Amino acid sequence: MNPLIELNDVLYRYPLTRKSALRHIQFKVTSGMVMGIIGVNGSGKTTLCNVIRSFIPNFYQGDLQGTVTLKGKPLNQYSETELSQLVGYIFQNPFTQISGVKDTVAEEIGYGLENLGVSSKKIQKRVAKMIDLLNLSDIKDKNPFDLSGGQKQMVAIAAILAINPEIFIFDEPTSQLDPAGTTKIFKIIQQLKSQGKTVILVEHKLDLMMQYIDQLLVLDEQGQQIAWGKPEEILASFTENQTIALPTATRVYQRMAAQHLIPIATNKVPVTQDEIVQTIQNFQETR
Numbered sequence: 001m002n003p004l005i006e007l008n009d010v011l012y013r014y015p016l017t018r019k020s021a022l023r024h025i026q027f028k029v030t031s032g033m034v035m036g037i038i039g040v041n042g043s044g045k046t047t048l049c050n051v052i053r054s055f056i057p058n059f060y061q062g063d064l065q066g067t068v069t070l071k072g073k074p075l076n077q078y079s080e081t082e083l084s085q086l087v088g089y090i091f092q093n094p095f096t097q098i099s100g101v102k103d104t105v106a107e108e109i110g111y112g113l114e115n116l117g118v119s120s121k122k123i124q125k126r127v128a129k130m131i132d133l134l135n136l137s138d139i140k141d142k143n144p145f146d147l148s149g150g151q152k153q154m155v156a157i158a159a160i161l162a163i164n165p166e167i168f169i170f171d172e173p174t175s176q177l178d179p180a181g182t183t184k185i186f187k188i189i190q191q192l193k194s195q196g197k198t199v200i201l202v203e204h205k206l207d208l209m210m211q212y213i214d215q216l217l218v219l220d221e222q223g224q225q226i227a228w229g230k231p232e233e234i235l236a237s238f239t240e241n242q243t244i245a246l247p248t249a250t251r252v253y254q255r256m257a258a259q260h261l262i263p264i265a266t267n268k269v270p271v272t273q274d275e276i277v278q279t280i281q282n283f284q285e286t287r
């Protein structure tokens, strides 16, 4: 079976720039996987999301090399309509996601479906479901531009969920959200995973991210892929002093191991709170 998403030696340079924003990106994502992307600011995370959604090269030109396929078919063989049904993209900046042509939040949530030619009866039903799911009833009649950043982010997420694509790209979906909103979004990511959806998640809140992802891609400051694989395996080769941040559980583990409080494992490290607690418990039981 073809992987759902496959990138082969992808290299990209924005127009009028000398430096490549992405270099040697190569990975395969199977259906139902939750994939995380991490790297410092400017390492190319958003650029990579734009490549997977084909905003690069359809919207941003520049020099794109290598191949990108979805379900075994090169991206340039998909129509824009097909892509918007297949890949839902929640932008880092929710302001850019607001269409500007709808007067109310409810209409805004249904706008993507409207563009896909869905009947108004179905749109109403779907929009009502999203308003309910994300607790947006208090703001459903407001103008989308009158919302706070966090509310705009929720509306953007509702509009993409309404389309029900197979692949979701979340580019820092919780950047504008308070802790309650953040928890809600991660619950939704969990639900999408249990429904077999495929999720690409860019997120600086590593501790939270680690609870949900199956595979992790690490980019360095040059936009180069420096690691791809299971987070607990690939993070075993990183130390705290390197450019990428590490989850708290991994840092605690490394410090304890450095002080010989627990044995050093070279091939696998804890990445979540549960895993570090389990590791310490297991060690205590063996003593």
Ligand SMILES: Nc1ncnc2c1ncn2[C@@H]1O[C@H](COP(=O)(O)OP(=O)(O)OP(=O)(O)O)[C@@H](O)[C@H]1O
Pocket: 014, 015, 017, 021, 039, 040, 041, 042, 043, 044, 045, 046, 047, 048, 060, 092
């Ligand atoms: N439209 C553009 N034209 C030229 N260069 C760009 C453009 N957009 C981004 N870049 C450059 O490409 C590189 C990668 O940027 P990108 O926004 O993808 O990084 P990022 O990892 O998502 O950063 P952040 O964590 O700050 O969101 C940066 O050097 C950035 O300055």
